[in-house]
Structure formats: structure tokens, C-alpha cells
Amino acid sequence: xxxxxxxxLEPVRETIxxxxxxxxxxxxxxxxxxxxxxxxxxxxxxxxxxxxxxxxAEPERQIIxxxxxxxxxxxxxxxxxxxxxxxxxxxxYKGGLRFHPSVYLGIVKFLGFEQIFxxxxxxxxxxxxxxxxxxxxxxxxxxxxxxxxxxFMTELYRHxxxxxxxxxxxxxxxxxxxxxxxxxxxxxxNRYEAGVxxxxxxxxxxxxxxxxxxxxxxxxxxxxMLATKxxxxxxxxxxxxxxxxxAIYAAQKVAQLGGTVIAMSDSGGYVVDEKGIxxxxxxxxxxxxxxxxxxxxxxxxxxxxxxxxxxxEVACDVALPCATQNELSADAAKTLVKNGCxxxxxxxxxxxxxxxxxxxxxxxVLFAPGKASNCGGVAVSALEMQQNASRxxxxxxxxxxxxETIMKGVFERCQSTADEFDVPGDYVKGANIAGFxxxxxxxxxxxxx
Ligand code: NDP
Numbered sequence: 001x002x003x004x005x006x007x008x009l010e011p012v013r014e015t016i017x018x019x020x021x022x023x024x025x026x027x028x029x030x031x032x033x034x035x036x037x038x039x040x041x042x043x044x045x046x047x048x049x050x051x052x053x054x055x056x057a058e059p060e061r062q063i064i065x066x067x068x069x070x071x072x073x074x075x076x077x078x079x080x081x082x083x084x085x086x087x088x089x090x091x092x093y094k095g096g097l098r099f100h101p102s103v104y105l106g107i108v109k110f111l112g113f114e115q116i117f118x119x120x121x122x123x124x125x126x127x128x129x130x131x132x133x134x135x136x137x138x139x140x141x142x143x144x145x146x147x148x149x150x151x152f153m154t155e156l157y158r159h160x161x162x163x164x165x166x167x168x169x170x171x172x173x174x175x176x177x178x179x180x181x182x183x184x185x186x187x188x189x190n191r192y193e194a195g196v197x198x199x200x201x202x203x204x205x206x207x208x209x210x211x212x213x214x215x216x217x218x219x220x221x222x223x224x225m226l227a228t229k230x231x232x233x234x235x236x237x238x239x240x241x242x243x244x245x246x247a248i249y250a251a252q253k254v255a256q257l258g259g260t261v262i263a264m265s266d267s268g269g270y271v272v273d274e275k276g277i278x279x280x281x282x283x284x285x286x287x288x289x290x291x292x293x294x295x296x297x298x299x300x301x302x303x304x305x306x307x308x309x310x311x312x313e314v315a316c317d318v319a320l321p322c323a324t325q326n327e328l329s330a331d332a333a334k335t336l337v338k339n340g341c342x343x344x345x346x347x348x349x350x351x352x353x354x355x356x357x358x359x360x361x362x363x364x365v366l367f368a369p370g371k372a373s374n375c376g377g378v379a380v381s382a383l384e385m386q387q388n389a390s391r392x393x394x395x396x397x398x399x400x401x402x403x404e405t406i407m408k409g410v411f412e413r414c415q416s417t418a419d420e421f422d423v424p425g426d427y428v429k430g431a432n433i434a435g436f437x438x439x440x441x442x443x444x445x446x447x448x449x
Pocket of ligand 1: 169170171172173174214241242243244245246247265266267268322323324325327347348349374375377378
């Protein structure tokens with residue numbers, strides 16, 4: 001049964017859609033949360049009276065700015081930068097920056113909205129925000145990326161700070177970009193305010209295991225979910241879309257837990273390697289050479305590269321979509337079900353379309369929404385902020401241990417909330433409700449602000 005909207009939420013939804021025209025991804029993210037909230041409002045009419053949902057859907061602040069920069073040929077380019085400071089009821093705005101040509105306000109708002117609930121679920125004191133630019137780092141030289149990042153920060157710096165808003169990475173923003181951004185922030189403000197950005201390098205305020213955290217966290221959460229059916233990663237075949245930060249470290253943890261990753265992708269296609277993807281090759285291609293996944297097949301002769309088609313056609317036990325939004329369609333979900341897939345966990349944000357989610361859940365496939373399964377990254381970012389505030393630095397093992405404990409706590413919150421609201425095993429509703437209630441209670445306590 002597809003979820004339906006509670007009648008009290010129909011006018012709320014209509015107002016939100018009308019106020020934010022042409023922002024399909026944002027509408028989709030709002031719909032998914034609203035579909036889960038009916039049972040909560042039955043119990044908590046005070047949320048309705050205080051217009052909590054209307055207030056939550058409206059960002060506290062939206063910043064859009066010009067980012068001019070000069071390329072290697074001396075031409076002046078102009079991009080558009082964004083930072084949406086969505087909700088600070090639980091702590092400073094926290095969420096990544098995405099550099100990708102598809103970025104526009106609707107994408108940033110969908111990501112920022114999701115981030116509120118995700119951050120709440122971690123149990124850590126962080127609000128929600130997101131940002132980015134319609135800049136494409138692909139094919140740009142290091143010097144061009146540096147000039148772009150410096151120009152971006154020359155505007156952004158006045159809006160952020162360790163107690164205000166703490167950006168991090170996302171698609172197209174990794175350690176290199178965070179370095180250039182932090183360098184410019186430090187230069188403009190004349191402050192070594194390490195806690196203003198997370199995802200920093202280890203020698204300049206970064207946290208051990210932050211690079212690995214989102215991928216590892218996704219796998220830790222999936223492990224908890226599999227355990228409810230008496231299963232584990234040991235001996236499973238796993239398909240992971242993407243070959244960026246989240247995908248690579250999800251693959252690494254799957255292998256450590258005894259699973260075999262048999263396919264990975266990028267926007268050019270996917271590779272299948274039934275003996276198990278050689279992650280060192282992928283890391284070298286992606287982290288050092290910034291090359292295409294197709295080159296994997298040139299280096300590993302037993303593998304095949306498929307330029308067209310869907311990675312979800314590769315039969316697997318566990319599917320981890322770790323690339324981008326709406327990459328797993330209804331057709332893909334049907335194929336996964338047909339091939340006997342037992343679990344899907346979202347490493348990316350909103351990679352599964354709503355109809356695909358319905359198909360998977362109705363077929364009894366274990367399904368973890370990104371809010372729960374990819375919150376390990378922001379959780380370790382919050383641990384990075386803790387270390388920066390105390391001028392401390394923890395070991396990899398200690399941080400990974402904390403991450404695993406956090407992910408167990410997140411899963412437990414999703415599971416117990418789903419049970420409490422009579423939807424056992426529905427981790428989408430469990431995550432949405434658990435994330436929402438904590439923020440809503442804080443907003444009630446803080447008054448109309
Ligand atoms: P990266 O930029 O490191 O990697 C993104 C990967 O996804 C690349 O392999 C890229 O291929 C692929 N990809 C991007 N767009 C498309 C597309 N339209 N079609 C097919 N493949 C595509 O990003 P991350 O790994 O950091 O982020 C991946 C996802 O995880 C995003 O949804 C992000 O929001 C989410 N996420 C990331 C977190 C983090 O800590 N980094 C935290 C929580 C969520 P190509 O290079 O060809 O574009």
C-alpha cells in the first residue's frame with residue numbers, strides 16, 4: 001500500500017508547493033516527510049497549532065550569490081552560489097556543499113530539508129543546512145578549482161562560523177576543495193577557526209575517519225538491518241552505484257565484513273567484476289587520476305564495462321545506491337526484487353524514487369532511507385567539530401568505534417519509532433518521525449522565532 005497524506009496536511013502541502021514553484025526535488029523530499037507524519041499529528045495536535053510543519057518547510061535564511069572566476073585561458077566565468085540555512089533549532093546549521101552543473105535552489109532546498117531530520121537522528125547537536133554551486137569541477141585544472149573556491153568563499157565567509165553555520169563536502173566537493181575553501185576563510189578572517197568547515201585534512205584540523213564515515217556508516221546501518229532477518233554481509237553479493245567518496249568507502253567496509261562488491265559506476269556507465277571489484281584500482285582512478293570508471297575495465301581484463309543501461313540489472317543480495325538523487329527507478333526496483341535482492345540502503349540522498357521505494361517495501365525488501373543510512377558522514381563531522389573545539393584529535397579506531405555506536409543508535413531509533421507507530425520494519429516512517437519529533441519539540445520550546 002502506498003502511503004497517503006493525512007487530511008490536515010493537505011492544505012499545508014498545497015501551500016508549500018505553491019510557495020516553491022518549479023522545485024521538483026524539494027517537493028519530493030517534502031512529500032516523503034509529510035506522508036509519514038499523519039500518526040504523529042493525531043497524537044500531537046500542539047504541533048499543528050504551532051504551525052511547526054509550515055515553519056519547518058520554510059528555510060530560516062536562503063543566500064544566493066554571484067561567483068566570478070578566471071579560467072586558465074584568462075576568460076571570466078560566472079557561476080551561481082547557494083547556502084540555505086534551513087533550521088537551527090538543534091544547533092548551528094550543518095550540511096555539505098555540492099559543486100555540480102545540476103545545482104539550483106530546488107536541489108539545495110531538498111538537501112537542506114533532508115539534512116534537518118538526518119542531523120536530528122544522529123542525536124548530536126546540529127541544525128540543518130546545505131549549499132553549493134552550479135560549477136562543474138570535471139575537467140578543470142587544480143588552479144581553476146582553487147580560484148573558484150576562493151571566489152565562492154569570498155562571499156560565503158560572512159554567513160558562516162563555528163557557532164553559526166558549518167559547511168562540509170558533498171558531490172564535487174572533497175578534501176581538495178575543502179582545503180581551498182578553508183585557506184581562503186582563514187586568510188579573509190585572520191582566524192584559525194578550524195570548526196568552521198568539516199572534512200578537513202588530518203594535519204590541519206580534520207578528523208580521522210571523516211573521509212570514510214558516510215560509506216562506513218551506511219554499511220554499519222545496513223548490517224543492523226540485515227541482522228533483524230538473521231543475515232549479515234558475509235558471503236553476500238553487493239552492487240554499489242557511484243565511485244565517489246560514499247561509494248568507495250561503503251565498498252571498503254563491505255569487503256571488510258566479508259561481502260563481495262561486484263559492480264560500481266559513475267555517470268558514464270558501470271563496471272561488473274564478479275570476482276570482486278579491486279578497490280585499489282578504483283581509488284587510484286578516482287582519488288588520484290580523477291579518471292572515468294570505464295578505465296577500470298582496461299586494467300582488469302575479467303571485468304566488463306557497460307556504457308548504457310542500469311547498474312541495478314546486475315543481480316545482487318544487497319544494493320547500495322551511493323551516487324545521486326532519483327537514480328533507482330521503479331523499473332530498477334522491480335528488477336532488484338526479481339533478482340532476489342534482500343536489502344537496499346541509501347548512501348546517496350534520495351536516490352530511490354518514491355514509487356521504487358513502495359515497490360521494494362511492498363516486496364518485503366529491507367529498505368533504509370538516506371536520512372538514516374547516510375548520516376554517518378555528518379555525525380563524524382560533528383565529532384570533528386568537537387575535536388576542533390577542544391583542540392584535540394582522536395585516533396581512527398576511537399572515531400570509527402563512535403561512528404558504529406552512533407549508527408546502531410540511529411537504527412534503534414528508526415526501529416523503535418516504527419514499532420511505536422504500528423509500522424514495524426518501515427524505516428522510512430521510523431526515520432522521518434523520529435527525526436521530526438526531536439526538532440519539533442525544540443522548536444516548540446524556543447517559541448515563535
Ligand atoms: P562524489 O562527488 O565523491 O561522487 C559522486 C559519484 O556519483 C561519482 O561517481 C559520480 O560520477 C556519480 N554521479 C553523480 N551524479 C551522477 C548522475 N547524475 N548519474 C550517475 N552518476 C552520478 O560525491 P559523494 O560520494 O560525496 O556523494 C554521493 C551521494 O552521497 C550524494 O547524493 C551526496 O549528497 C550523498 N552524501 C554524501 C555525503 C558525504 O559525506 N560526502 C554525506 C551524506 C550523503 P561522475 O564522477 O561521473 O559524476
